Amino acid sequence: MSDPLSRLQLRHYRLIHAIAETGQLSLAADRLAISQPAASRMLGEVERDLHAEVFERHPKGMRPTPIGGVLARRAGALLSDLEVTALEVQAFRAGRSGTVRVGAVTGAAVGLVVPALRRLREDVSDADVHVQVGPSVQLMAALTEDKRDFVLCRVPPDADMREFDVLGRRAEETRLVVRAGHPLSAAGPLPYAAIAGFAWVVQARGTPLREAFQAALRDARVAQxxxxxxxxxxxxxxxxxxxxxxxxxxxxxxxxxxCGPAPDGLRTLPMATPVEMPPYHLIRRKDRQISPLAERLLGIIRQALT
Structure with a gap:
């Protein structure tokens, strides 16, 4: 950029744009809420710095010279970009745009995060949402490494919770799902002995879901x-x-x-004794600032938990 152009300030571009649009120095001054002599002095500064006339003066007004046309066009683009930037900043501050990174165990993702995102979208203009679904150990590691704004998970036994805030909790109920027409699907409330001998499709050993059902079978003295x-x-x-x-x-x-209403869909088995897993918690880092959009989503989920 040449030295003369580098001396032009935003007020100069505003004036050039206003004169080009109104064709009158007085009307441009009114639009910018300055006096006409001040506008005239400002335009003189521009033309002195550029060593060229920016506007031709005529009895009926002013029109851009060739160099003035270039400046007026670029001034319009600059001011438009600034207006868009201001709107984006306003939306970001209001939590209507931005980035949010949340992690959740499967039940919390389906039962809390998805409904919360549906509410958030009602007045959000531009959101970049990242949802990680996984086991609690991975989620807490991501939160510790500042890869997530907050998580919904269980607290691992070795976690140092002094650096975290726990904002809510929810006990997680379980269900046993089978295909329509399964040999047990038409039965009444079932004891655990009724499911012995059937194969399982389940998460790996050590996960809360599997541990809860294995414990229930042990308590009922039913084979794994x-x-x-x-x-x-x-x-x-x-x-x-x-x-x-x-x-x-x-x-x-x-x-x-x-499990939907379709005749060939999946069904839940009615169990005589439901199984509950340990509760999961809503957790965030202490003293760690997150985006206004993330704060809004956090607030919606926290409200749902209470």
């Missing part, structure tokens, strides 16, 4: 399943259920999503 398909994929789970007589322990929220 001998055939187990270990997977964290909901699509794999659904495919296995449709094609076999396997049983899938899932959270209540997941069961509500995958």
């Amino acid at each position: 399943p001998s055939e187990v398909i270990n997977t964290t994929s909901l699509l794999v789970t659904i495919a296995c259920l449709h094609s076999t007589d396997a049983i899938a322990p899932v959270s209540r929220e997941v069961a509500q999503v995958i």
Whole structure:
């Protein structure tokens, strides 16, 4: 950029744009809420710096010279960009745009995060949302490394919670899901002994869901399943259920999503004694600022928990 142009300030571009649009120095001054002599002095500064006339003076007004036309066009683009920037900043501050990064265990993602995002979208103009679904250990690691704004997960036994705020909790109910027409689907409330001998499609050993059902079987003195398909994929789970007589322990929220009214869909088994998993928590880092959009989503989820 040449030295003369580098001396032009935003007020100069505003004046050039206003004169080009109105064709009158007095009207441009009125638009900018300055006096006509002040506008005349400002235009003189521009023309002195550029060593060229920016506007031709005529009895009926002013029109841009060739160099003035270039400046007027670029001034219009600059002011338009500034207006868009101001609107974007305003939307960001109001939590109507920006980035939010949330992590959740599967049940919380389905039961809390998705409904909260639906509410958030009612007046959000430009949101970049990242949702990580996974086990609690991974989610807490992501939060610790500042890769997530907040998470919905269980607290790992070795977690140092002094650097986190726990903002709410929810106990997670479970369901057993099978295909329509499963040998047990027409039965009444079932004891755990009724599901012995069937294959399971379930998360890996050590996960809260699997641990809760294994404990329930032990308490009922029922043998653990001998055939187990270990997977964290909901699509794999659904495919296995449709094609076999396997049983899938899932959270209540997941069961509500995958069990539909279709005749050939999936069904939940009525169990005489429901199984509850340990509660998950809404957790964020202490003294860590997150975007206004993330704060809004956090508030919606926190309200749902209470």
